[in-house]
Amino acid sequence: MKGRPKELPPMVAGRTHRPIIDLLRCGPCSVCQRGCPAEILREYTREEESLRGEIYRNREPVSISPIGESLPPAPCQQACPLGQDVRGYIEKVAMGMDGEAMAIVREANPLPSVCGFICSRPCEEACLREWIDDPLSIRALKRFIVEHASTKQPDPPSVPSRREKLISIIGSGPAGLAAAHDLARMGYGVRIFEAHSKPGGILAMGIPSFRLPQRAVEGDIGYIEAMGVEIKTNCRVGGRDSWKTLLDDSEALILAVGAQRSLNLGVEGEDGLEAYFDCLSLLREFSLGRSVDLGKRVVVIGGGYAALDAARTALRMESEKVTILYRRALEDMPAGRGEVDEALEEGVEVQVQSLPIAILSHRGRVEGLRCVRTKMGRREKGKRRSFMVIEGTEFEVEADSIIAAVGQEPDLSWLPHDYPLGISKGNTITTDEELATTREGVFAAGDLVTGPSSVVEAMASGKKAAQSVHRFLTTRGSV
Amino acid sequence: MIFKTCELERKKRVRNPSLPVEQRRRSFDLVEEGFPEKEAVSEASRCLATLSCQSCDICTLLCPDLCITRSDVTGQVEIDYDYCKGCGICAAVCPKKAIEMVQE
Numbered sequence A: 001m002k003g004r005p006k007e008l009p010p011m012v013a014g015r016t017h018r019p020i021i022d023l024l025r026c027g028p029c030s031v032c033q034r035g036c037p038a039e040i041l042r043e044y045t046r047e048e049e050s051l052r053g054e055i056y057r058n059r060e061p062v063s064i065s066p067i068g069e070s071l072p073p074a075p076c077q078q079a080c081p082l083g084q085d086v087r088g089y090i091e092k093v094a095m096g097m098d099g100e101a102m103a104i105v106r107e108a109n110p111l112p113s114v115c116g117f118i119c120s121r122p123c124e125e126a127c128l129r130e131w132i133d134d135p136l137s138i139r140a141l142k143r144f145i146v147e148h149a150s151t152k153q154p155d156p157p158s159v160p161s162r163r164e165k166l167i168s169i170i171g172s173g174p175a176g177l178a179a180a181h182d183l184a185r186m187g188y189g190v191r192i193f194e195a196h197s198k199p200g201g202i203l204a205m206g207i208p209s210f211r212l213p214q215r216a217v218e219g220d221i222g223y224i225e226a227m228g229v230e231i232k233t234n235c236r237v238g239g240r241d242s243w244k245t246l247l248d249d250s251e252a253l254i255l256a257v258g259a260q261r262s263l264n265l266g267v268e269g270e271d272g273l274e275a276y277f278d279c280l281s282l283l284r285e286f287s288l289g290r291s292v293d294l295g296k297r298v299v300v301i302g303g304g305y306a307a308l309d310a311a312r313t314a315l316r317m318e319s320e321k322v323t324i325l326y327r328r329a330l331e332d333m334p335a336g337r338g339e340v341d342e343a344l345e346e347g348v349e350v351q352v353q354s355l356p357i358a359i360l361s362h363r364g365r366v367e368g369l370r371c372v373r374t375k376m377g378r379r380e381k382g383k384r385r386s387f388m389v390i391e392g393t394e395f396e397v398e399a400d401s402i403i404a405a406v407g408q409e410p411d412l413s414w415l416p417h418d419y420p421l422g423i424s425k426g427n428t429i430t431t432d433e434e435l436a437t438t439r440e441g442v443f444a445a446g447d448l449v450t451g452p453s454s455v456v457e458a459m460a461s462g463k464k465a466a467q468s469v470h471r472f473l474t475t476r477g478s479v
Numbered sequence B: 001m002i003f004k005t006c007e008l009e010r011k012k013r014v015r016n017p018s019l020p021v022e023q024r025r026r027s028f029d030l031v032e033e034g035f036p037e038k039e040a041v042s043e044a045s046r047c048l049a050t051l052s053c054q055s056c057d058i059c060t061l062l063c064p065d066l067c068i069t070r071s072d073v074t075g076q077v078e079i080d081y082d083y084c085k086g087c088g089i090c091a092a093v094c095p096k097k098a099i100e101m102v103q104e
């Protein structure tokens, strides 16, 4: 059968299923061609009075590729770094088929429970309903599926190992766990080394329990362990010896140690102060159930997830007033809009366009900050907005403690310094497109490669590394 | 014959409930609560994928009496019951099962 002529103006958005033609069985009756609505669907864009017209009218037409090539998936699915079949599982929820919905979620997502609570949800930003009312609450629906179908979860597959030696993964955050999950599913033996006492990376040692309950993290990790993945906790890889043995003992290696070193503010009077905290270490203390005295007036500097979580945690401690200082505008905050709104609702005060220039202290103890106001530059696509300092706008903020949450970078102190791995300016590991490092058989994934990102992106990266390891082992043998 | 055409309607997002603000101070309890079953189904039904009639026009093309039409302006699919003989082809071919045959 002949494909559609290429020159026809194409348009399909919002497709829900993909037809696959079995060419061996196709007698060219052309019923499908005659009945194909694809040509007609273009008229969606022309409906002047319907809600559907409203959705599609102002959108760029999606191009249809000729038969034989696959068509683009729905916008939500395209937006998801994991390419989850969002419409597929949502439709199952609407039909009351929670078990089936769970199976679809599981297919692409190794940490479904975690995502149901804290995913950064790029799918909701892409949702077409935005054009007529609101995007769908996709994340909350995923949580619903996981909570309601958990009893109907499919048994974790357990497949005999394909190789003599194991594949080793360093770091048990979303990237490492996703890589382990996929490799185990392909039939490899996998072992994860984790420095901390609990696996999960930032999920276990950072995100507070009022956003992510530990049972969700434990549930997802339990499933991965049941697939045969071994997680060695309290096991920090580092130093020449452990590194060398690890390489000798493994078929391949995936580095997924995240970006967990907090950056300094880089202002006057920052070093060695009392009541001056780095955000991640502080959140880790809280995750371990230890309490830290923050005083009455807490100031948090930054606008990412970490800053918001620290501020909201401080609010739940003995503090009376919690202020976030952020150098850009509210809508520029890298944290999710939902998290920002919740923090405001709870009473966290946010001073935007405020840049700290010095820390004020007395006898080695924090007393406050000196800041200046900033002016925002123009918006440019794909770039963070620039800002300029406004001269003569200095002001002071009082504080009993200061939490710096102005960004993180990977901590590479555990690598032997003469080890031949490419390292970039921001201390991230350089890799090729396939996430292979400059050392054969060693791959890297997650925040370690991209710098601070999100849980879905780190997972997508881990899954990609798993594919690359598989390709490497099937074509080239082992390290 | 009943036609469940384009039920696309404006409908605000159903949000999952959250812990009252007063209760969040000094408490590490989970802020967002989960969807109850009914709300989940209602919210999921807002997804465009769950719409019954997607205006694929297959019924229009295959109707032997040429009595099914779709308005270009509103997108509404209509059956002209003065000419429909009730053969049921439309209901049989509808990929979204949006047409139901009922006894006259």
Ligand SMILES: Cc1cc2nc3c(=O)[nH]c(=O)nc-3n(C[C@H](O)[C@H](O)[C@H](O)COP(=O)(O)OP(=O)(O)OC[C@H]3O[C@@H](n4cnc5c(N)ncnc54)[C@H](O)[C@@H]3O)c2cc1C
Binding pocket: A118, A119, A120, A170, A171, A172, A173, A174, A175, A176, A193, A194, A195, A196, A199, A200, A201, A202, A203, A206, A207, A235, A236, A237, A238, A256, A257, A258, A259, A260, A280, A283, A305, A306, A307, A309, A414, A445, A446, A447, A448, A452, A453, A454, A455, A456, A458
């Ligand atoms: C406070 C906070 C809140 C966040 N909230 C969200 C959110 O709501 N939604 C979202 O999408 N994203 C959020 N993020 C971002 C997200 O958590 C990260 O992008 C993601 O966790 C990165 O995953 P990863 O696997 O690359 O690294 P990580 O999660 O950082 O895991 C790395 C792991 O490697 C281990 N490790 C390091 N060195 C060694 C070593 N030498 N030997 C053995 N193990 C080692 C570490 O202990 C750690 O467990 C948040 C981040 C922070 C800091």
